[in-house]
Amino acid sequence: MTSPIVRVAVCAPSTPITRDDADRVLGLAAAEFPRVALEIHPQCFESHGHFAGDDGRRADVLVDCANDPSFDAVWFARGGYGACRVAEDALARFAHVAESKTWLGYSDAGYLLGAFYRQKIGKPVHAPMVADIRREGGEAAIRRTLAYLSGEGAGLEPALDHRPAVAFNLMTLAMLCGTRLMPGLAGHVVLVEEVSEYLYAVDRLFFHLTAHLGGIAGLRLGRVSEVPENDRPFGQGAEAIARHWCDRHAIRYLGRADIGHDAANKIVPFGAN
Amino acid sequence: MTSPIVRVAVCAPSTPITRDDADRVLGLAAAEFPRVALEIHPQCFESHGHFAGDDGRRADVLVDCANDPSFDAVWFARGGYGACRVAEDALARFAHVAESKTWLGYSDAGYLLGAFYRQKIGKPVHAPMVADIRREGGEAAIRRTLAYLSGEGAGLEPALDHRPAVAFNLMTLAMLCGTRLMPGLAGHVVLVEEVSEYLYAVDRLFFHLTAHLGGIAGLRLGRVSEVPENDRPFGQGAEAIARHWCDRHAIRYLGRADIGHDAANKIVPFGAN
Numbered sequence: 001m002t003s004p005i006v007r008v009a010v011c012a013p014s015t016p017i018t019r020d021d022a023d024r025v026l027g028l029a030a031a032e033f034p035r036v037a038l039e040i041h042p043q044c045f046e047s048h049g050h051f052a053g054d055d056g057r058r059a060d061v062l063v064d065c066a067n068d069p070s071f072d073a074v075w076f077a078r079g080g081y082g083a084c085r086v087a088e089d090a091l092a093r094f095a096h097v098a099e100s101k102t103w104l105g106y107s108d109a110g111y112l113l114g115a116f117y118r119q120k121i122g123k124p125v126h127a128p129m130v131a132d133i134r135r136e137g138g139e140a141a142i143r144r145t146l147a148y149l150s151g152e153g154a155g156l157e158p159a160l161d162h163r164p165a166v167a168f169n170l171m172t173l174a175m176l177c178g179t180r181l182m183p184g185l186a187g188h189v190v191l192v193e194e195v196s197e198y199l200y201a202v203d204r205l206f207f208h209l210t211a212h213l214g215g216i217a218g219l220r221l222g223r224v225s226e227v228p229e230n231d232r233p234f235g236q237g238a239e240a241i242a243r244h245w246c247d248r249h250a251i252r253y254l255g256r257a258d259i260g261h262d263a264a265n266k267i268v269p270f271g272a273n
Numbered sequence: 274m275t276s277p278i279v280r281v282a283v284c285a286p287s288t289p290i291t292r293d294d295a296d297r298v299l300g301l302a303a304a305e306f307p308r309v310a311l312e313i314h315p316q317c318f319e320s321h322g323h324f325a326g327d328d329g330r331r332a333d334v335l336v337d338c339a340n341d342p343s344f345d346a347v348w349f350a351r352g353g354y355g356a357c358r359v360a361e362d363a364l365a366r367f368a369h370v371a372e373s374k375t376w377l378g379y380s381d382a383g384y385l386l387g388a389f390y391r392q393k394i395g396k397p398v399h400a401p402m403v404a405d406i407r408r409e410g411g412e413a414a415i416r417r418t419l420a421y422l423s424g425e426g427a428g429l430e431p432a433l434d435h436r437p438a439v440a441f442n443l444m445t446l447a448m449l450c451g452t453r454l455m456p457g458l459a460g461h462v463v464l465v466e467e468v469s470e471y472l473y474a475v476d477r478l479f480f481h482l483t484a485h486l487g488g489i490a491g492l493r494l495g496r497v498s499e500v501p502e503n504d505r506p507f508g509q510g511a512e513a514i515a516r517h518w519c520d521r522h523a524i525r526y527l528g529r530a531d532i533g534h535d536a537a538n539k540i541v542p543f544g545a546n
Contacts (some may be wrong), residue, residue, distance in 0.1 A: 048508060049505070050473055081473040082473075084480045085476070085480070098461075175477055175478075175480060177481075178481075179480070203354070203358070203450055208447075208448040208450075211451055233323070234322055234324070235322015235324070
């Protein structure tokens with residue numbers, strides 16, 4: 001009795017990865033996850049200024065992966081920045097078959113996960129990406145996503161409950177607010193994490209975001225990591241900031257979440273679990 | 274025939290200034306602008322973590338300046354970050370007399386200027402602040418605001434025309450979108466400037482902001498200065514970014530604006546001129 005092979009396309013709607021990183025992930029998948037068949041699109045290695053190819057190229061490859069009926073899932077290679085430039089145009093070209101797919105990524109890929117969730121296109125999943133192989137202990141992150149694709153639930157964020165949930169990078173969700181890509185989040189538990197932002201910038205993002213989150217079930221704070229040192233201390237930590245702004249908007253602060261820009265980043269399938 | 278004295282309160286809703294900077298501005302005003310009477314509130318020198326006093330203190334002093342009938346104008350000492358934490362609470366305590374005042378500042382003070390403009394409280398004006406005395410050539414910036422307060426129009430942004438205008442820091446305006454402080458900008462020429470942000474972050478802010486600016490008369494781009502060097506070039510400049518996102522949202526791109534985080538920063542009174 002064997003489960004069917006899960007066929008997974010890897011593409012890069014934001015920034016490129018190296019062939020070396022791709023090879024390490026392919027090797028790990030082949031050795032340990034025989035039921036996951038990864039196909040890494042060569043666009044993942046292309047470069048155009050900041051991006052993994054220009055807007056047209058990144059959109060085309062995303063559409064090709066989405067509309068190819070031989071793929072069960074699309075795994076985003078890396079974040080960085082750039083998915084918001086292609087999301088709307090690409091989605092307009094998605095075929096019906098895209099609606100059966102699982103989409104995996106986080107950070108900048110959140111623009112796509114959010115847009116898919118808004119339009120009920122398949123299953124968006126906050127999960128480690130191919131580029132995470134570079135992190136210290138990064139193999140654990142890659143194994144978590146591959147295990148999830150193999151049908152295992154061990155890598156799920158432990159606080160997930162019966163309520164629908166989403167997980168986003170704080171900056172990404174703040175930038176989504178009010179745009180055509182923003183999903184409705186009423187009744188949802190919203191998990192956010194941040195990396196490499198000053199605490200005053202985290203505070204500013206919470207000012208903005210919480211003004212848009214009326215009606216959510218509550219907010220959980222993931223890790224806020226690699227905070228740069230400012231010319232003076234901010235005066236309160238990330239959790240106090242989150243509580244402050246949740247209070248102001250009568251949003252329930254539900255505690256910490258086990259997500260972040262790190263190898264321990266857990267999996268959050270969007271919606272009801 | 275002499276004009277009346279213009280009495281100006283200086284307070285710091287964001288971050289503190291030094292006594293030395295205040296003294297230099299007081300000296301310049303006394304020597305060259307005898308019709309401007311500056312009163313620098315001691316709260317401008319206070320410090321609480323990142324801020325010039327805690328939220329309650331900064332709000333109290335702003336309210337005191339706003340509600341004191343002896344002041345014709347309130348000049349914000351410095352930006353940085355923090356005005357968005359006190360704006361809503363302070364405004365709720367403004368007396369009728371606040372509606373006759375002129376409010377001057379830019380950068381982080383834009384949260385207040387925007388909120389005042391939304392609520393039709395006096396005359397918000399994008400203008401150099403006390404802390405600009407520190408810049409190279411900063412005396413010219415200070416003179417520009419003091420001359421404007423003296424009734425001279427020479428420091429006005431040169432492209433202003435019959436259409437109502439506003440000017441904001443790009444980040445500040447992006448964060449205002451969708452909050453209770455955001456003014457309606459239909460029919461307005463919107464001027465934006467930015468400092469110390471990567472070009473990918475400028476692009477991200479334009480993605481967000483232009484989704485909220487439907488119905489404006491057009492956008493002008495001020496200076497985008499002190500752009501940090503990234504690990505690779507973005508691939509397009511700030512003006513190409515502005516044009517890209519204006520195009521996507523059918524916003525008229527009207528060209529450059531003579532504003533920015535520098536000594537040449539010109540004056541933009543909000544509304545019809």
